[in-house]
Amino acid sequence: MELFDQIVAFCKEHPIQGALYASLFTWGLTGLGASLVFFFKKLNRAVLDGMLGFTGGVMVAASFWSLLSPAIENSPGEGFMKVIPSAIGFALGALALFGMDKWLPHLHINFKDNEAEGVKTNWHKTTLLVLAITLHNIPEGLAVGVLFGAASTLVGVEQTEMVIAAISLAIGIGIQNFPEGFAVAMPLRRQGVSRRKSFWYGQLSAIVEPIAAVIGAVAVSFFVPILPYALAFAAGAMIFVVVEEVIPETQRDKYTDIATLGFIGGFIVMMSLDVGLG
Structure with missing residues (x-):
């Protein structure tokens, strides 16, 4: 645990760098x-749905254990007044992602070409898939930054x-990002994109993190009163993504049970990390 203690000490001194x-x-x-x-030529659809379910489970668990709970704890007041900042931040986060x-x-x-969302465009399907994961x-990324900023x-x-x-x-987001990167790259490869480009676009989807x-960490570090709002904002954004983006992606085939089990597994992993390391 000495290395972990050193990492914690560094992040306490340099939260934005952390x-x-x-x-x-x-x-x-x-x-x-x-x-x-x-290394793989194709991705089994059941595995893909399980991966996406796992991603959703991690995000939901993180939204409560890592974000909403500390948001409420760091809010002033008692009773319903103590929940108001978190409720406002949560709603704003969901609206922003909306x-x-x-x-x-x-x-x-897993969606067809004619089911693309957002502003209509002639962009290539590859770009649209990458933007969905983005x-x-x-x-x-915002959630991680806000927590480090809160520490300052x-x-x-x-x-x-x-x-x-x-x-x-x-750590939890990193764990679920691993299958997520694979889940982006393999569908691109299946559409005829080269392995190198599939890898490039797969990793590129997380460059926004x-x-x-950094934006989240800086904002909270310099504007302390927004802390509970910022934590809840990140939670609301993550929950919106799970309900609007992740879950529908797992319900397109006959492997919904596998996706559900993946979700439960992801939730348990993230909950265990947050409570266990804390």
């Missing part, structure tokens, strides 16, 4: 998952706990 490094880690695992396209979903052209995995990754506003044991929560979240993480 957010950057943590999100680079999650991006790297996306690339690692996408690299499997060099707007992006309506505006950004994208195509979900939508997943924006709130994930605290002291003592509370700061340590927040840093550990941020690291736990980064470091950007969103």
Whole structure:
């Protein structure tokens, strides 16, 4: 645990750098998952649905254990008043992703070409698939950054706990990013895209995570009063993505049970990381 303690100490001293490094880690695992396209010719649909279900489970668990719970704990007041900042932030996060979903052209995995969402465009299907996963990754990066930024506003044991929560979240998101990278690269390969380009686009889908993480960390570090709103905002964005993007992608075939089991597994993994490391 000495290495872990050193990482925690570094992140307490340099929370914004911690957010950057943590999100680079999650991006790297996306690339690692996408690299499997060099070793496999196809991806079984049942495996894909299970992976997507796992992703959804991690995101839902993270939304509560890593984001909403600390948002409420760090809100002033008692009773219903204590929940108001989290409720407002949660709603704003969902609305923000709702707007992006309506505006950004994208195509979900397992969906047909004519089912693309967002502004109508002639962009290639490859681009639309990558943008769909990019939508997943924006709130994930933001969530990591907000937690690291939150740590900079605290002291003592509370700061340590927040840093550990941020690291736990980064690990959880990184774990689910691995199959997500594979889930992006393989459909592209199946459409005739070269292995190298499939890998490139697969890892590229997570490039927004470091950007969103740094923005979230800086915002919370310099505007402390927005902390509970920012934590809940990230949670609302993640829940919207799960309900609007991830779950529908797993319900297109006959493997819904596998997707459900994957969801439960992802939830357990993220819950265990957050509670266990905390």
